Amino acid sequence: MPELDRSALRADCAQCFALCCVAPAFAKSADFAIDKPAGRPCPNLLEDFRCGIHTELRPRGFPGCTVYDCFGAGQKVAQVTYGGRDWRRAPETAKQMFEVFPVMRHLHELLYYLTEALDLPQAEPVHSGLREVRERIGLRTKESPEALLETNVGALREEANALLSRASELARASVRGKKKNHRGADLIGARLANAKLAGANLRGAYLIGADLRGADLRLADVIGADFRDADLRGADLSESIFLIQSQVDSARGDGRTALPRSLAAPAHWG
Incomplete structure (x- = not known):
């Protein structure tokens, strides 16, 4: 094929x-x-x-x-x-x-x-x-x-x-140190500004309305994570694993939010 x-x-x-x-x-x-x-x-x-x-x-x-x-x-x-x-x-x-x-x-x-x-x-x-x-x-x-x-x-x-x-x-094993495991976790509205989440397991996590300003999400597995209305201003998602455009589109961000090259900042981010 x-x-x-x-x-x-x-x-x-x-x-x-x-x-x-x-x-x-x-x-x-x-x-x-x-x-x-x-x-x-x-x-x-x-x-x-x-x-x-x-x-x-x-x-x-x-x-x-x-x-x-x-x-x-x-x-x-x-x-x-x-x-x-x-x-x-x-x-x-x-x-x-x-x-x-x-x-x-x-x-x-x-x-x-x-x-x-x-x-x-x-x-x-x-x-x-x-x-x-x-x-x-x-x-x-x-x-x-x-x-x-x-x-x-x-x-x-x-x-x-x-x-x-x-x-x-x-x-994720390539990230040094202990990685956070928040698989399927209820993190609705969680205060995670500047959180060190590199290499974290966030599969299926509920991050609705979470404050993720400045958070490090490089090599974090975010497959199925719900980012609706999450604040991603200044967050680093440049190497997040399995991030898709609809997750980005459902969140809030700004010009400082780092995204993978394959994804685009939505128009409503301003």
């Missing part, structure tokens, strides 16, 4: 049929201003599949839309799985397409993390395993809709996660 094109793991909304605006359900909350059942188009969706309030999502009560990341699954389903047939002009595809989309998103998310792990030189002992699983998942994403719906996502996630965990351990 040829080397994976990283651009395929970044959303290209122009090549999608607004699947993220239709397939998932929305629950009225701080993230969404309305309730929307799965499979029903958002009322803000235009006929050309663009969002009618795209430039005003946050002030209009839809910050959840601004941080959603399909990892490129939308355009894969639209252009590869269904060959460019959209659910409006081919309504017979709609139900199945909306069921295939979340499966594809799970697979593309795994591809993203596996690719990130292969960038960790310290994880060389598991690189062959990472490549093998990535290849199998990559081939699966090109299968028919029926085959995709039969995919055992849970089994693939478990297999991939074992390798990702080992890659993380190998990378």
Whole structure:
């Protein structure tokens, strides 16, 4: 299998049929201003599949839309799985397409993390395993809709996660001294300004509204960590492991916040 094109793991909304605006359900909350059942188009969706309030999502009560990341699954389903047939002009595809989309998103998310792990030189002992699983998942994403719906996502996630965990351990072991273990910890609103969290395990940690100003998060594993409204001003995330754009987008930061080169500071940081 040829080397994976990283651009395929970044959303290209122009090549999608607004699947993220239709397939998932929305629950009225701080993230969404309305309730929307799965499979029903958002009322803000235009006929050309663009969002009618795209430039005003946050002030209009839809910050959840601004941080959603399909990892490129939308355009894969639209252009590869269904060959460019959209659910409006081919309504017979709609139900199945909306069921295939979340499966594809799970697979593309795994591809993203596996690719990130292969960038960790310290994880060389598991690189062959990472490549093998990535290849199998990559081939699966090109299968028919029926085959995709039969995919055992849970089994693939478990297999991939074992390798990702080992890659993380190998990378974090390069940080000297004792590392903090906050895996799955409730750190909502925690005061962690200037905290020394290099090499820490923050997998699945709840960091909502946490004060992380000036914190050192280099080589900290942040896969699945919830950074909503966390204050990252001046924090160093330049080498954080498994950090994704949606985590950055959901937080607060400034020009002093150090990010990996592959990620960008969101516009709302100012």
